[in-house]
Amino acid sequence: MAARIQIPREAKRGEVIEVRILIQHPMETGYRHDDVGHLIKRNVINVLSCRYNGVEVFRADLSSGISANPYVQFHTVAEASGDLEFSWIDDEGERGSERQSIVVKG
Amino acid sequence: MRRLALAAVALAAGVAFAQERAIAPGELKSGSAFRGSGLRALQNDDFANPGMLWVERGEKLWREPAGKKSLACASCHKDANMRGVAASYPKIEKAGGKLVNLEGRINLCRAGRMGAEPLRYESDELLALTAYVARQSLGAPIATRIDGAARAHFEVGRASYHLRRGQMNLSCAHCHDAQWGKRLLSETISQGHPNAYPAYRMEWQTMGSLERRLRACLSGIRAEMLPYGSQEYLDLELYLAWRAQGLPIETPGVRR
Numbered sequence: 001m002a003a004r005i006q007i008p009r010e011a012k013r014g015e016v017i018e019v020r021i022l023i024q025h026p027m028e029t030g031y032r033h034d035d036v037g038h039l040i041k042r043n044v045i046n047v048l049s050c051r052y053n054g055v056e057v058f059r060a061d062l063s064s065g066i067s068a069n070p071y072v073q074f075h076t077v078a079e080a081s082g083d084l085e086f087s088w089i090d091d092e093g094e095r096g097s098e099r100q101s102i103v104v105k106g
Numbered sequence: 107m108r109r110l111a112l113a114a115v116a117l118a119a120g121v122a123f124a125q126e127r128a129i130a131p132g133e134l135k136s137g138s139a140f141r142g143s144g145l146r147a148l149q150n151d152d153f154a155n156p157g158m159l160w161v162e163r164g165e166k167l168w169r170e171p172a173g174k175k176s177l178a179c180a181s182c183h184k185d186a187n188m189r190g191v192a193a194s195y196p197k198i199e200k201a202g203g204k205l206v207n208l209e210g211r212i213n214l215c216r217a218g219r220m221g222a223e224p225l226r227y228e229s230d231e232l233l234a235l236t237a238y239v240a241r242q243s244l245g246a247p248i249a250t251r252i253d254g255a256a257r258a259h260f261e262v263g264r265a266s267y268h269l270r271r272g273q274m275n276l277s278c279a280h281c282h283d284a285q286w287g288k289r290l291l292s293e294t295i296s297q298g299h300p301n302a303y304p305a306y307r308m309e310w311q312t313m314g315s316l317e318r319r320l321r322a323c324l325s326g327i328r329a330e331m332l333p334y335g336s337q338e339y340l341d342l343e344l345y346l347a348w349r350a351q352g353l354p355i356e357t358p359g360v361r362r
Contacts, residue, residue: 069311
């Protein structure tokens with residue numbers, strides 16, 4: 001599962017930063033049928049979380065109402081240099097993760 | 107003598123007709139102009155545009171060796187500068203003299219130069235590579251050529267565009283030349299330009315080629331859909347490109 005993360009490379013300590021993530025995932029609703037009429041099993045990313053230097057700063061429980069390739073945006077406070085690490089898991093148990101580092105000055 | 111003069115008149119009329127455009131160059135509007143500001147903002151956001159997932163994948167595929175010769179696209183196209191290339195398609199490829207679109211060109215390279223399997227039409231891989239190449243022409247005006255061997259394809263494409271089809275008995279022109287800007291249920295009818303493809307469509311929840319979009323129109327007017335990569339689509343794509351001459355490339359577009 002490919003994903004893109006966007007955070008500022010650098011920030012001042014205490015600054016509010018914008019964090020954006022876009023994950024490639026079909027987010028299959030469980031309500032659609034295939035060409036021969038069989039129900040396609042629901043498969044959505046159900047948990048998405050973000051840890052900043054090991055501390056969870058964001059968590060979302062996604063469900064079948066979220067469109068394919070979900071895009072999530074939130075804000076957090078730049079406290080120390082380090083990594084923001086995203087991880088997620090879908091209904092089929094497939095896990096994905098992606099990280100990006102930030103330098104905090106001052 | 108008289109016959110010759112008649113022939114000359116007919117020829118002149120034919121040329122004049124060819125130059126005649128239903129939509130004047132100054133009035134050309136990209137499909138994004140008919141969509142809401144939210145979709146336009148999403149398209150213009152390099153990060154949040156979901157089509158960029160395919161562009162990014164295309165960049166990786168571009169460098170990935172494939173096939174018997176273990177060559178990547180980047181092995182030949184060393185500086186990887188494909189700026190403006192997508193704006194010239196569909197075009198006649200030099201070796202075989204056939205009309206190809208960008209998807210077809212990529213597969214010709216794979217089969218011919220790399221000794222690799224051609225990518226399946228509408229596969230994520232082919233969409234990714236096409237989107238990656240087309241993205242490098244972002245903002246470049248469409249500049250296809252309809253002279254020489256392309257001429258015959260252009261004429262067939264134009265006829266195809268104006269052909270009534272399906273249970274609704276409509277041609278492309280009935281909506282996209284005569285009624286653009288008006289409402290069709292909740293939609294505003296666009297001018298039907300190909301400059302944002304491959305594009306991400308909300309209805310599909312994924313990326314799709316121009317041919318997939320054409321098939322969606324055909325299904326809408328309850329006409330027969332042709333198989334991907336068929337000659338009639340290619341000719342029509344050439345006519346559409348000529349019709350959109352000068353519009354900047356927007357790939358990956360975001361549409362409803």
